[in-house]
Amino acid sequence: MLRFLAAALALASSAAAFAAPSAQPATVRLDYTHSGNALSDSYAIERVLIEPLPWPGDMAKNFDETNRGQNRVEVVDAKTGDLLYSRGFSTVFGEWRTTEEANKLSRSFSESVRFPQFDKPVRVRILKRDERNAFSVAWSVEVDPKAPDVVKQQPPAPAKPIPILVSGPSPQKVDLLILGDGYTAADMKKFEADARRLSQHLFTVSPFKERANDFNVWALAVPTTESGISRPSTGVHHASPLGTRYDIFGSERYVLTLDNRALRDIAQHAPYEFIEILVNNETYGGGGIFGQFSTAAAGNAWANYLFVHEFGHHFAGLADEYYTSPVAYQPSDVRTEPWEPNVTALRDPARLKWKQHVTAGTPLPTPWPKKEYEDASRAYQKKRAALRENNRPESEMDALFREDLARTKTLFEKRAHRHAIGAFEGANYEASGYYRPAMQCIMFDRSEAFCPVCRDGIVDIIDLYAGPAGR
Template identity: 70%
Template sequence: MAVSLSQISVAQQMTTPAKPATPATVRVDILHSGNAKTEHYALERVVIEPLPWPGQLKKNIDTSNRGNQLFEVRDKATGELLYSRGYSTVFAEWQSTAEAGKIDKGFEESLRFPKPQHAVNIRVLKRDQHMQFQTVWSIDLDTDAPDVVRKHQATTLKPIPIHISGNSADKVDLLIIGDGYTAKELNKFAADAKRMSQYLFTVSPFKERATDFNIWGLVAPTKESGVSRPSTGQFHASHTGASYDIFGSERYVLTLDNRALREFAQNAPYEFIEILVNNKTYGGGGIFGQFSTAAAGNNWANYLFVHEFGHHFAGLADEYYTSPVAYQTGAEITQEPWEPNVTALKDTSKLKWKQHVSAGANLPTTWPKERYEEASRAYQKVRADLRKNNRPESEMSALFKKDLVESSQLFSKDPNFHSIGAFEGANYEAKGYYRSQMQCLMFDRSEKFCRVCQDGITTIIDLYSK
C-alpha cells in the first residue's frame, strides 16, 4: 500500500488528537579518530533535524545487547536513562586494517534520539576485553543551546512511499536512498527500490512481519550513472559519498562521508538506511546501526540487499570465512562474540541458541568442511583472476551461481544438513568460531536465514515496532 506523507499526517491528527506533540529529532555529529591502538572522540555539532522523531517512544531503551558500542542519553540533573542504542562503527573496522598501524585517521558518526525536555549527558560506551560496555566518552548537552543547528537549506527532496503500513512511531522505518542515478534513471531507482523491498518480504522473518515496516525511497539525480570504483579509475560525484574499494576490498561499498549521508537522509523519516548504488558490479556493505549498501544493477542484487541489511539491522555476523576481507576480527579468540549468530563455543551449556539445538546433535557438529574448503580455494582463485583481468560481470555472476549450486549439493547430502548445532567456520575464521546451521543467507548466497538469524532479526523488529 502506498500513501502520501500528507495522508499520514492527516491520519495522525484524526486518530491521536489528545497525545503530546511528537518530539523533534536530535542528531549529535561526532568525530571518532585514532589509530590501531588509540581512539578519541570530539563533538562536531548538534542538529535538530527537519522531521519529527520517527520512533516508538515507549521503546527508548535498548535491551538487545548488540553492537561494539552503545550510546546513552541521560537526564543531566537526575541521571535517569532516557534513551540508548547499540551500534557499530566504520572506525572499528578501519582500526584493524594495516593502514591504522601507520597513520591516524578520523571518521564521522552520528547519534540520533528524540529531543529531551532538559539538558542531558551523552555517554558513548565500548566493549572491553571481557565484552562488557565501559564508558569511553561523555559530554553534557543542552539541545536548546544557541549553537544548535535548527535551520536547513531549502530542498526539493521528497520521500517516495514504497511500502507504508501505518504511523512511523509504530513501525520500523527503513529509508532506501538511491545514489548514482541520473535524471533519466529516477524511474529506475523507484523500480529497483520496489523490487528489492518486495523481495525482502519474501524472506522470513521479514515476510511474517511486513506490516511492521514502512519503507521510503529518497533520490536526487547525479550527473553520471553509478558511484566511484577507484580500482578501475572511475570517480563519480555522489550524494552520499558511497564508493567501492573501501579499505582496499574491491567488493566493499560504504560511504565515509557521514555528514553528506545524514544531510540527505534527514529529509525522510528513518531509523535504518540502505543505499542502493546504481552499479552492475557485485558489491555492498553493512554496519550495525549505521547503514547498509547494495549494488542495484547486479544479478545478485536481491541477495545483497537482504544480506547487508542483516548486518545493519540486526547486527548479524558474516558466517562465511573463505573469502578475503579488508579487516580482521581481532586477536586470539578468547571471548564470546556479541553477534547473535556466531559463537566461540567456550561453554556448550551456555550456547546462545541451545533451545534450538537438534536432538542428538553433537557440539561441535560435523559437516563436510575439508571438501568445502578445497572447493572454495579453487573458486576464490578463479574469482580473483576475473577481477584482476576486469572480466565482464556476467562471468562473475556465473561463477557465483556455479559455486552456490555445487556447495548446496555437497551440503544437502550430509546427514546434518538440516540440523541446528555448532558448525566450525564463521566470522571470517576457519577455526574457533561456529555458526548454528550448515547453510544460511549469512554464510553463502542461499535464500534463507537460519533459525538463529531469524530470531536475531525478530528481536530488533520488536524493539522498533509497536
C-alpha cells in the same frame, strides 16, 4: 505485493504527513568525530542540530536490551543521571581499526547519534565494549537542545521522499529508508523501480515476510551528474551526494560511504530508523554496519541477495558466517565470545547462546564436510580473483557465483546434520575458533533463507521498534 503500489498512490507524498503524530518530540542529532588508530581513539563534538522531522520512534520503547553492537549510546538526565534513551550500534571506525592500515596511521571518521528531544539538558554517553565484552563509557558530552549554537533550521529537502510502503504512523512501525546514489535525473524512475523491487523481495524472506505490516518503507535519491558510483580500483571516479564507493578498506567488493555528514543531511528529510543505499551499478558489491546503514549494487544479478544479506548486518547486527573470502580485517589471536547473535567462540557448549534450537543428541561442535568445502572454495576464490584482475564482464562473475552455490548445495544436501542447528566450525572470517548455527544460511553464502538463529536475531530488533507480533 500490490499494497506497496496502493499505499504509494493512496497516500500523500509528504513524508512529514506520516512521520509521527504531532505530539512526538523533535529529533536531535549529535554529529561528532571519532579519531584514532588500532591502539587508541578519541572523540570531539562537531555540532548539535534539530532535524526537520519529528522523532520517528515510539517513546515507550526508548531502552535497548538486545546487547547488540560494538558501541552503545545512552542519553541521561544531565542532573540526575537517570537513563532516558539507549541504542546499540557499530561504526565504520570500529571496522577500520581492525585493518592493517590502522596499525600504521590514524584516521578521523564522522559519526552521529540521534535521539528524541527531552525537555531538559541531557548528557550523551558513547560506550564501547572492553576486553571483557562489557560496555564502558568512552566519551560523554552535555547537550542542551535550547543552546544558542544548536542548529535549528535546515536547508530545504534536496529531493522528495517516495512512500513505497506505509503501514501506519512511524512510532508504531520500523521505518526503512532506501537512499539512491549514482542515479542521474534521467535515472529517477529506475531508482524508484529498484527500490520497489528490492524492498518487495525483502518481504518475501522470513521473518520479514511475516512482519511486513510492521514496516514503513521510504525512498529518496538526490540526482548525480553521472550514472554509477566510484570504483577506484578500475580508475572510475564519480562525484555523488552520498560519496558511496567500492574498494573500501582495499576490498574491491566492499561498498560504503565514509561521508557520514552528507548521508545524515540527506536522510533527515524522510522518516527513518534504518537505511539501505542502492548504488546504480552492475558490479557485485555491498556492505552493512549495524545501526548505521547498508548498501547493495542494484543492477547486479545478485541484488536480491545483496539487499537482504547486507540489511541483516545493518538491521540486526548479524555476523558474516563465511570465512574463505578475502577480507581487509586482521585476524585476532583472542577468541572472546562475539556479541553478534549468530556466531560463537563455543567456550562452553552447555551454554551455547542458541541452545533452544539444538535438538538433543546433536554433537557440539557439529560435523560438516569442512575440508571438501574448503578445497572447492580455494579453487573458486582463485577463479574469482582472476576474473576481477582481468576486468572480465560481470556476466562471467555471475556464472561463477551460480556454479559455486550449486556445488555447495550438492555437497551439503545429503550430509548428516544438513538441516540441524548446532555449532559448525568456520565463521566470522575465521576457519577455526568460531562457529555458526547452521550448515547454510544467507549469512554464510548466497542461499535463499536465514537460519532460525538469524531469524530470532532479526525478530528481536523488529520487536524493539514495532513491538511483538500480534500485540
